[in-house]
Amino acid sequence: MIRGLYEAHLPVSDLKRSIEFYKGLGLEFSHSHEDRLAFLWVEKDKSWVGLWETDKVELEYHPSIRHIAFQVSLEGLKNSVVWLNEKGYRPREAFGFEPVEPFVMAHNGMAHAKIHFNDPDGNSLEFICKLENPKNITNRMYLSEWEKLNND
Structure with a gap:
């Protein structure tokens, strides 16, 4: 049934800055929604990362959250x-x-x-x-x- 991971999401404090950062890694911008959410393709039409602008970015890091590994x-x-x-x-x-x-x-x-x-x-x-x-x-x-x- 499961064929792969389609999306993962991360909190960010500055959406525009984060879009540029992830584009710099080679991800392709797909679209944004209401200037608070953006999607960038990891593999076009296969998987993407969602970036959510929020003031809750200070949430303490733990590997079970706020982590993505790119193959x-x-x-x-x-x-x-x-x-x-x-x-x-x-x-x-x-x-x-x-x-x-x-x-x-x-x-x-x-x-x-x-x-x-x-x-x-x-x-x-x-x-x-x-x-x-x-x-x-x-x-x-x-x-x-x-x-x-x-x-x-």
Whole structure:
């Protein structure tokens, strides 16, 4: 029955600023409603993010709310720290990893590489891609360490 995720929503304090931020990430503006809500396509005609202008943005962050992970290619992820910095978006520490490069979290035969950053209102964003894990590694490590272990 479920085929994927169609939409997710985030609170923002300045809708116009946030639209520009998300367009800078490569999302395509779709439409807005009453100058308080805007939708941007993650994948055109497949999934989008809704941005709601509100004065309730100060709601304390928790990963169960105010967080979106965008799927990217491995090559895109490898370039993500430089790409984000060039756009003025700062990667941030997550799970004890400094934002010098993406890191890998592996468990139960699965692995994902990721980097975290925030939007202007402190909403947590992430670039992530799935990795093959043929050696069934379960440690967390930087992506460069992961690649070295898997290329030996």
